Structure formats: structure tokens, C-alpha cells
Amino acid sequence: MSADRPASDFGPDLPTRAQIEAMDQADPLLLMRRRFDLPGGLIYLDGNSLGALPRGVAAHLGEVTRQQWGDRLIAGWSEGWMDLPLKTGALIAPLIGADEDEVIACDSTSINLFKLAAAALLARPDRSVILSEEGNFPTDLYMFDGLARLASLAGRPIHLRTVSADHLIDALDEDVALLALTHVNFRTARAHDMANLSAAAHQKGALCLWDLSHSVGAVAVDLHQSGADLAVGCGYKFLNGGPGAPAFLYVAKAMQNKLDNPLAGWMGHRDPFAFAPGYEPAPDIRRFACGTPPILGLSALHQALTLFSEVDLEALFEKGQALCDVFLSLIARHADLCVLSPTKRGARGCHVALAHPDARAITGRLAARGVVVDFRPPDIMRFGFAALYCRYIDAYDAAMILNSECCVSPQALADGGL
Amino acid sequence: MSADRPASDFGPDLPTRAQIEAMDQADPLLLMRRRFDLPGGLIYLDGNSLGALPRGVAAHLGEVTRQQWGDRLIAGWSEGWMDLPLKTGALIAPLIGADEDEVIACDSTSINLFKLAAAALLARPDRSVILSEEGNFPTDLYMFDGLARLASLAGRPIHLRTVSADHLIDALDEDVALLALTHVNFRTARAHDMANLSAAAHQKGALCLWDLSHSVGAVAVDLHQSGADLAVGCGYKFLNGGPGAPAFLYVAKAMQNKLDNPLAGWMGHRDPFAFAPGYEPAPDIRRFACGTPPILGLSALHQALTLFSEVDLEALFEKGQALCDVFLSLIARHADLCVLSPTKRGARGCHVALAHPDARAITGRLAARGVVVDFRPPDIMRFGFAALYCRYIDAYDAAMILNSECCVSPQALADGGL
Numbered sequence: 120m121s122a123d124r125p126a127s128d129f130g131p132d133l134p135t136r137a138q139i140e141a142m143d144q145a146d147p148l149l150l151m152r153r154r155f156d157l158p159g160g161l162i163y164l165d166g167n168s169l170g171a172l173p174r175g176v177a178a179h180l181g182e183v184t185r186q187q188w189g190d191r192l193i194a195g196w197s198e199g200w201m202d203l204p205l206k207t208g209a210l211i212a213p214l215i216g217a218d219e220d221e222v223i224a225c226d227s228t229s230i231n232l233f234k235l236a237a238a239a240l241l242a243r244p245d246r247s248v249i250l251s252e253e254g255n256f257p258t259d260l261y262m263f264d265g266l267a268r269l270a271s272l273a274g275r276p277i278h279l280r281t282v283s284a285d286h287l288i289d290a291l292d293e294d295v296a297l298l299a300l301t302h303v304n305f306r307t308a309r310a311h312d313m314a315n316l317s318a319a320a321h322q323k324g325a326l327c328l329w330d331l332s333h334s335v336g337a338v339a340v341d342l343h344q345s346g347a348d349l350a351v352g353c354g355y356k357f358l359n360g361g362p363g364a365p366a367f368l369y370v371a372k373a374m375q376n377k378l379d380n381p382l383a384g385w386m387g388h389r390d391p392f393a394f395a396p397g398y399e400p401a402p403d404i405r406r407f408a409c410g411t412p413p414i415l416g417l418s419a420l421h422q423a424l425t426l427f428s429e430v431d432l433e434a435l436f437e438k439g440q441a442l443c444d445v446f447l448s449l450i451a452r453h454a455d456l457c458v459l460s461p462t463k464r465g466a467r468g469c470h471v472a473l474a475h476p477d478a479r480a481i482t483g484r485l486a487a488r489g490v491v492v493d494f495r496p497p498d499i500m501r502f503g504f505a506a507l508y509c510r511y512i513d514a515y516d517a518a519m520i521l522n523s524e525c526c527v528s529p530q531a532l533a534d535g536g537l
Numbered sequence: 538m539s540a541d542r543p544a545s546d547f548g549p550d551l552p553t554r555a556q557i558e559a560m561d562q563a564d565p566l567l568l569m570r571r572r573f574d575l576p577g578g579l580i581y582l583d584g585n586s587l588g589a590l591p592r593g594v595a596a597h598l599g600e601v602t603r604q605q606w607g608d609r610l611i612a613g614w615s616e617g618w619m620d621l622p623l624k625t626g627a628l629i630a631p632l633i634g635a636d637e638d639e640v641i642a643c644d645s646t647s648i649n650l651f652k653l654a655a656a657a658l659l660a661r662p663d664r665s666v667i668l669s670e671e672g673n674f675p676t677d678l679y680m681f682d683g684l685a686r687l688a689s690l691a692g693r694p695i696h697l698r699t700v701s702a703d704h705l706i707d708a709l710d711e712d713v714a715l716l717a718l719t720h721v722n723f724r725t726a727r728a729h730d731m732a733n734l735s736a737a738a739h740q741k742g743a744l745c746l747w748d749l750s751h752s753v754g755a756v757a758v759d760l761h762q763s764g765a766d767l768a769v770g771c772g773y774k775f776l777n778g779g780p781g782a783p784a785f786l787y788v789a790k791a792m793q794n795k796l797d798n799p800l801a802g803w804m805g806h807r808d809p810f811a812f813a814p815g816y817e818p819a820p821d822i823r824r825f826a827c828g829t830p831p832i833l834g835l836s837a838l839h840q841a842l843t844l845f846s847e848v849d850l851e852a853l854f855e856k857g858q859a860l861c862d863v864f865l866s867l868i869a870r871h872a873d874l875c876v877l878s879p880t881k882r883g884a885r886g887c888h889v890a891l892a893h894p895d896a897r898a899i900t901g902r903l904a905a906r907g908v909v910v911d912f913r914p915p916d917i918m919r920f921g922f923a924a925l926y927c928r929y930i931d932a933y934d935a936a937m938i939l940n941s942e943c944c945v946s947p948q949a950l951a952d953g954g955l
Binding site: 156158161163165169171172176177180181184185187188189192200226228229230233240241256257258260261262264265266272361362363364365366380381383384385386388391392393394396397398409411412413414415416417419491495 | 683
């Protein structure tokens with residue numbers, strides 16, 4: 120076995136398919152897979168891009184459409200729709216170590232990033248820098264840059280400063296208003312130490328904003344314990360809320376009535392249906408809402424989230440890491456294949472990124488063999504392991520198919536990798 | 538008949554119910570009502586708040602959920618979802634006198650107002666005022682005010698200036714960057730003269746932004762002919778896109794690649810899936826998109842919009858005005874009831890606003906008798922007439938029930954109103 124092969128529970132010998140099947144049989148989460156409508160014969164390892172369809176969602180959407188919208192019409196707003204952003208946020212809260220009244224589901228991740236970064240700039244008017252990471256998800260950087268352009272309109276410029284992950288703490292100075300990072304990197308799955316970086320930001324008087332898009336529902340996150348001020352996240356990846364599902368945002372309780380959301384739509388007003396000419400923000404997390412809530416998308420997301428209430432979250436996050444470990448222990452290493460993801464548990468999200476010069480073509484060949492992963496330019500394949508519905512046998516089969524598509528002979532694999 | 542009774546086609550005598558039924562039978566749009574799932578026995582006059590459910594939408598949503606999301610999973614993005622914001626915008630374009638490549642469905646009305654107003658401020662950096670109308674829909678004013686707070690962060694203040702409708706032209710000066718108005722007022726249904734006001738804004742070097750939330754699908758709008766630069770509108774009122782449906786925005790072709798959208802999300806990038814670190818805006822209307830498109834909501838809206846492709850728009854808008862006229866001609870006037878809406882065709886949207894000191898209670902009594910209208914503080918009832926599914930008999934019956942609930946005797950009505 121090559122030196123860079125990660126630790127696995129299998130010892131020096133690679134596991135057999137039967138051993139892996141036994142792991143699935145022993146998995147307390149195995150039955151959750153039946154709660155998803157997964158196409159037969161597919162190994163779906165792209166739940167980090169778009170989560171699979173939970174079985175109850177289509178029927179629930181039918182009910183929302185026919186009974187709530189069709190039959191109840193405008194009455195729907197007073198019969199549950201108005202509360203749906205908060206009710207949905209309340210189901211996300213336990214996944215990220217937040218209280219129910221600290222999370223609201225609304226808008227897109229991009230818009231929520233803008234709201235909270237803008238609120239941070241308004242709260243630190245004597246500072247002019249948003250600090251982020253090179254290689255952060257592009258929309259995060261684009262939104263901060265757009266915010267800087269807009270906030271600079273009338274005078275002193277606001278800047279987006281990006282540095283590599285290892286230089287973040289050095290780049291924190293007294294001019295930084297906000298440290299804005301994605302917890303788990305969308306390419307490499309590398310996870311930042313939230314507590315450490317949040318503390319470093321606070322030490323310099325900056326606020327911190329965490330994008331949890333690749334963390335929420337995938338790995339344990341404890342916003343309270345890690346001292347996060349602000350967070351956002353995506354509803355359509357590991358939360359399984361459907362294509363383009365509403366996103367969410369978190370604001371620590373103590374800051375909620377101190378921050379000014381400049382995307383001050385009517386749903387953030389203390390009393391939207393007073394139709395008052397002047398904006399008076401809600402005294403709580405609702406002030407970070409904006410326009411009319413998207414009931415169809417929110418209903419799908421809310422229904423999907425109920426699955427998380429049924430499982431032991433510790434077991435779920437443990438399984439996600441174990442799936443990645445199994446996969447990493449089985450892929451054959453050779454000169455052209457580079458493991459970009461940390462191999463150590465806890466330092467990584469729930470996907471494994473591999474670089475290969477032929478990554479685009481290999482992704483296509485995997486798809487032709489029923490293994491759905493995604494390609495990220497220039498040369499990255501991402502294998503996502505959503506523990507609610509992925510099995511150990513999926514990780515095993517995907518690794519074997521990948522090995523054969525990377526032109527590794529079964530003999531070479533049996534010999535312990537290249 | 539009192540002097541303020543509007544002109545009607547019925548002459549001095551009030552029409553009989555049979556005469557009204559004959560109008561429905563002669564209506565070329567009558568069969569469109571069957572394309573909606575309307576609860577039996579209800580007179581739904583609230584399509585200006587939430588449009589009714591078009592019959593095909595629930596089945597289409599089921600297909601999008603089960604077949605597109607459930608079966609095709611991530612492949613959905615390359616099999617139609619990415620184009621859905623533009624395809625949906627293309628169905629809205631003919632309703633507002635725009636070209637297909639000038640409209641995109643995205644985000645909420647509030648967010649779209651912010652994008653376009655911010656773009657206008659960035660395009661007029663030497664000007665500091667957004668001019669709007671007192672009594673505009675609150676979210677419009679709130680968003681402009683939030684934008685002003687944010688853009689003022691670093692120096693010279695940006696202001697929101699509001700004046701009454703009759704003083705708008707006087708309030709236009711060389712410091713106005715943007716004239717931002719709602720075409721049809723949400724309370725009174727009074728319609729602005731778009732061409733006249735747009736020209737006045739241009740004369741002072743300002744841009745103009747029109748909120749079409751209460752116009753689109755209800756009255757004829759011609760953005761090209763009226764010289765509008767920018768527009769936004771709502772998807773869940775007369776467009777019947779469902780609760781919290783995505784909104785839309787319009788940018789005149791010639792301005793699209795000149796304006797900077799500071800809500801610069803990845804879907805506005807020239808090539809979102811390049812995941813480039815720097816933002817390069819799309820050269821067309823797509824630059825005004827932001828986050829990942831909400832496919833469930835967009836699919837419902839797109840399906841609902843196909844109904845407009847089947848009708849003669851001139852006949853539709855004519856019928857909307859006629860429904861209001863019938864209603865206005867039948868309501869009995871008395872000292873407590875004040876007609877807030879213009880009675881002249883063309884000066885009004887597709888709802889009729891009545892003020893009454895007991896408006897809230899009367900709204901409740903109407904609902905108990907199956908007539909759904911809405912109440913707007915402090916004392917306004919809005920009767921909305923969505924011509925795709927409202928009948929003349931609905932206008933007749935609603936007027937008769939209103940008259941009886943306003944304590945007007947049938948004899949007083951027969952005598953020609955009070």
C-alpha cells in the first residue's frame with residue numbers, strides 16, 4: 120500500500136465486496152435510503168450538487184398546490200405560509216448548532232451573503248475590508264465584490280481582500296470589517312477550523328460570516344460553540360430541498376436587533392401588513408427576510424428537512440466521514456491521480472475531490488457506467504457521499520469503476536496500488 | 538343616479554342578472570375559466586393578491602419533481618433548468634411590450650428593485666437622489682431606502698425622495714439618478730402615464746424604473762413605446778405563478794451591457810460553470826440574475842404563463858376594464874363609501890378600491906358569503922378582476938352582496954343609488 124493511502128479500518132488488506140455489504144447491513148441509517156426516490160441502478164454521488172428527491176416531497180407539493188393554493192387561495196398566508204420561513208429555519212437549526220429563532224430560510228445563498236456582509240459593513244463603518252479566501256466559491260467572491268462596488272459609490276472605497284487559506288490569520292487587521300469564509304471548500308472539501316478563525320476575527324474587532332453550503336447536513340457544525348456571528352447555507356445540496364431550493368441564514372441572537380439589513384424588503388418589516396410607509400425592522404431574525412417567501416420551494420425544503428429529525432445526527436455525520444474513508448481506502452493511486460481532499464476525518468466535508476488530467480472525460484465515462492459525480496474545471500472530479508441515502512457498497516463500486524476507468528488493472532490494485 | 542356614478546354601457550337602467558349572464562355567454566374568454574381549479578361557490582376577487590391555480594400547474598409540478606428532479610437529478614440543469622429563467626421571461630415579454638431577450642424571471646420583486654435601482658445609482662455616480670411616490674408599495678420604498686443607507690456608507694449621502702403623484706414632474710431635477718414608480722398603485726389602482734413620466738425623467742438625465750406588479754397580465758403595458766429603461770414585476774398576482782412565485786425584471790436592450798448589477802451572483806456571470814475567481818458579467822439580460830434559479834417556483838410560473846399565449850391580449854385587457862366598469866356601475870353610492878379608483882378606463886388597473894369606515898368588518902362579511910376580496914389598512918377594500926377567470930356575473934353578484942352588506946336596501950339601489 121502506498122504511503123499516502125489513508126488509514127482505513129480494513130488493515131493492510133483491501134475489503135471484499137461481501138465485507139462492505141456487511142457494513143451496510145449493520146448501518147443504523149440503511150433504511151433511510153428507502154425514503155428517497157432514487158432511480159434504479161444509479162450510484163448517485165452528486166448529492167453535494169443536488170440532493171436526491173425525498174419520497175414524501177412530491178406528494179406534499181401536490182397537496183400544497185392543490186389544497187393550499189388551489190382551494191384555500193389567499194387564505195393560505197394566514198394558514199401557515201407566513202410562518203414557513205421560520206418553521207423551515209427551525210428544522211435547520213439543530214444541524215448547525217443554532218437555536219430555532221436564529222435561522223430563517225429565504226432567498227438564495229448569494230442574496231443572503233450580500234445581506235449579511237452588507238450588515239457587517241454597516242456595523243463597522245470605520246473599516247473598509249472584507250477578507251475572504253482565494254478559491255472560495257465564486258458567487259461568494261462575486262457578491263462581496265459587488266457589495267464593495269456599491270458601498271464605495273460615494274467616497275472611501277471598500278475592498279474585497281482574498282488570500283490563501285494559510286494566510287488568513289496574518290491578513291486579519293484592524294481594517295477588516297468581516298471575515299467571510301466557506302466552511303468546507305467546494306473543490307477540495309477542506310474544512311476550516313471555525314472556532315479558531317472566528318476567535319481570530321473577533322480579536323481584531325471583525326465579524327465573521329460562514330458559508331455552510333457544503334457543510335450543512337453533511338458534517339457536524341456548531342455555530343454557538345465556534346463563536347460564529349453570521350452564517351448562510353444552501354438548501355439544495357445535502358438538505359435535499361430540490362433544484363434551486365431556498366437558502367437560509369443565521370444571525371447570532373445577541374446581534375439580531377443590532378444589525379441593519381439593507382435588503383430591507385417588506386417581509387423584514389415588524390408588521391408587513393400594516394403597509395407603513397417607513398421601514399421598521401422586525402426585532403428578530405425576520406428582519407433578514409426580504410420579499411414574499413417562495414412557498415412552493417419552501418414547502419419542498421421543509422418536507423425534505425423532516426428526514427433529519429428522524430435520524431441520530433451524530434451517526435449521520437459519522438457515516439458521511441466513513442463513506443469517504445471507504446472510498447479513499449479503495450481508490451488506486453497512480454501518478455496522474457491526485458487526492459485533493461484531506462484524508463483525515465474532521466478536516467474534510469462529505470465529498471472527495473480527485474484531480475486527474477482526464478477528469479472531464481473520466482466523469483463522462485463514469486456516468487455511462489451509472490456513477491454520477493461532477494466535474495469542476497480544470498481537472499477535478501468530486502465524489503459526494505450523502506449519508507442519508509448513500510451506501511458503503513456505493514462507495515466500493517464507485518471506487519472499483521473509477522479504478523478501471525483510470526486504466527488501473529485489477530492486478531495492480533490487488534498488489535496494493537500503484 | 539348620482540353624479541359620480543361612472544359611465545356604463547347599460548344606460549340609465551341597471552342591468553338585470555340575465556343581461557349580465559348574456560355578457561358572459563358572449564365573452565370570447567369565457568372558456569379560459571375552465572383552465573383554472575377554482576373552488577366551487579366562491580367569487581374570487583383577489584387575483585391581484587394571489588392568482589388562482591391554473592389547472593395544468595399541479596400536474597406539471599409533479600412531473601418536474603418526479604421525472605426531472607427525481608429521475609434525472611443533476612442532469613436536469615443541462616436539460617432545461619438553466620434556460621428556465623429566460624424561457625419564463627420570454628413568456629412575460631409580450632405582456633409588457635418587450636422583446637424576449639429583455640426579460641428574465643428571477644428572485645423576488647424586492648430584490649429585483651434593489652438590483653436595478655443600484656445599477657442606476659452606479660450609472661449616475663454624480664447624482665444622489667432616487668425619486669419615488671408617497672403611497673408607493675412599501676417594499677419599493679423600503680428597498681430604495683436600504684439601498685440609500687448602504688450606498689451612503691462611505692461618504693456623500695444618497696437619498697430617497699418621495700412626493701405625491703401630482704408633484705413628481707416638479708420634483709425631477711438634475712440630482713435625480715432614478716425615477717422609480719409603480720405603474721398601477723396597489724391601493725387605488727390609479728395608473729401613471731408611463732410615457733409622459735419616462736420622458737420627463739430622461740429630460741433631466743435620470744433613468745426610470747417601473748414596478749409592474751399590479752399591471753402585468755392585467756392591463757396593456759408597452760415598455761418600448763413608453764420609453765421605460767427598467768422594470769420589475771410580480772409573478773404571483775395576475776400571472777398566477779403561485780404563492781411567492783419568482784418575480785421578473787426588464788432592462789432595455791441598449792442598456793443591458795452598460796449597467797452593473799451589484800448583486801453579482803454566479804448566475805449573472807458570463808460562464809457560471811467556469812467557476813472563475815473574477816466576475817465577468819454576461820453580456821445580456823442574464824447579468825441581472827443572481828443565485829441558483831428556483832426551479833420548482835419557476836416551473837409553476839412558466840406553466841401558468843402558457844395560458845396567456847392562448848388568448849387575444851387586447852381582448853383580455855379590454856375584459857379586465859369592462860369587469861371593473863360593470864362592478865363600478867352596480868355599487869350603490871352612499872356617504873360612507875368612497876370610490877378611490879379612477880372610473881375612467883385606461884387610468885386604472887384591474888382592481889377597484891373602495892374606502893369605508895367598516896372596511897375590515899365588511900371584508901369579513903363578504904368572505905362569509907363567498908366573496909373573497911382583500912382589506913388594506915386603514916379602511917380600504919380591493920376588488921380584483923382577473924379577466925382570465927373572472928366572469929361578469931362575479932362582478933354583478935359581488936356588487937349586489939356588497940350593497941347588501943353596506944346596509945343599502947334593494948329599493949334604494951333600484952332608485953338609482955343613494
